[in-house]
Amino acid sequence: MTESRTVVVERDLPHPAAKVWRALTQPHLMAEWLMKNDFAPQVGHRFNLRGDWGGVLDCEVLTLEPERKMSYSWDFNHEDPAYSLKSVVTFTLEPTESGTHLRMEQAGFRPDQKQAYGGAHAGWKQFLENLDQLLAKD
Amino acid sequence: MTESRTVVVERDLPHPAAKVWRALTQPHLMAEWLMKNDFAPQVGHRFNLRGDWGGVLDCEVLTLEPERKMSYSWDFNHEDPAYSLKSVVTFTLEPTESGTHLRMEQAGFRPDQKQAYGGAHAGWKQFLENLDQLLAKD
Numbered sequence: 019m020t021e022s023r024t025v026v027v028e029r030d031l032p033h034p035a036a037k038v039w040r041a042l043t044q045p046h047l048m049a050e051w052l053m054k055n056d057f058a059p060q061v062g063h064r065f066n067l068r069g070d071w072g073g074v075l076d077c078e079v080l081t082l083e084p085e086r087k088m089s090y091s092w093d094f095n096h097e098d099p100a101y102s103l104k105s106v107v108t109f110t111l112e113p114t115e116s117g118t119h120l121r122m123e124q125a126g127f128r129p130d131q132k133q134a135y136g137g138a139h140a141g142w143k144q145f146l147e148n149l150d151q152l153l154a155k156d
Numbered sequence: 157m158t159e160s161r162t163v164v165v166e167r168d169l170p171h172p173a174a175k176v177w178r179a180l181t182q183p184h185l186m187a188e189w190l191m192k193n194d195f196a197p198q199v200g201h202r203f204n205l206r207g208d209w210g211g212v213l214d215c216e217v218l219t220l221e222p223e224r225k226m227s228y229s230w231d232f233n234h235e236d237p238a239y240s241l242k243s244v245v246t247f248t249l250e251p252t253e254s255g256t257h258l259r260m261e262q263a264g265f266r267p268d269q270k271q272a273y274g275g276a277h278a279g280w281k282q283f284l285e286n287l288d289q290l291l292a293k294d
Contacts, residue, residue, distance in 0.1 A: 053209075054271060070279025071191075072232040072241040072272050073211030094210045097233060103210040133192060134210050141208025 024125040027142040032117040051148035162263040165280040170255040177223045189286035
């Protein structure tokens with residue numbers, strides 16, 4: 019495989035980077051906008067994201083720069099290779115005049131994984147919408 | 157394993173059973189309220205439900221009584237048995253004075269799968285909320 023595709027979803031959040039970072043890295047907050055999880059903010063930490071419908075993703079923290087950048091693997095292991103996904107999610111935070119610009123990039127979709135790719139785009143838009151609503155709460 | 161737990165979520169929908177049944181069994185409508193899929197309304201048909209975040213469920217139509225009842229398996233295969241799920245989802249439709257009473261039952265959670273069980277309860281509430289909103293559209 020020499021090629022892969024990347025989903026990018028961006029959002030301007032009217033909150034300081036420290037507050038956005040907290041929501042990206044505290045398990046009980048991640049559970050509110052993303053999925054239930056046993057995340058810990060440590061490079062090398064392996065964790066799972068668990069969907070409400072019984073599905074589970076296998077993840078590992080790859081990079082971590084507080085309040086600036088974080089990446090983790092986001093793998094889905096299925097017996098049918100067509101459904102297997104090995105991807106990397108990277109969040110980048112940039113301060114703006116009104117708050118924080120958040121960029122989410124998920125890289126690693128194979129060219130034949132059109133449905134997973136389209137689904138991820140829709141999924142991340144919803145996740146970041148959830149995040150915005152969560153941050154607005156307090 | 158001699159014991160299992162069942163999630164039940166019910167909802168009164170202000171629409172006739174024929175319309176609710178359509179949303180439960182037409183793939184493009186199921187995609188709107190549940191997940192992308194290659195469902196077909198035939199006993200024995202195997203299909204997948206695909207989550208927006210890359211996860212996939214393995215399913216098979218088990219029973220089908222038009223406008224009254226349908227069940228399908230809802231399995232998640234993970235290398236870690238703690239996360240594997242073998243379950244059966246059953247929808248039952250009952251006409252009421254104002255429309256249709258829909259009952260969703262998902263059976264097969266092991267007693268140790270507390271998180272999957274709790275997640276399914278939350279997930280189905282959201283799915284049936286989506287269904288209600290979809291049906292209200294036309």
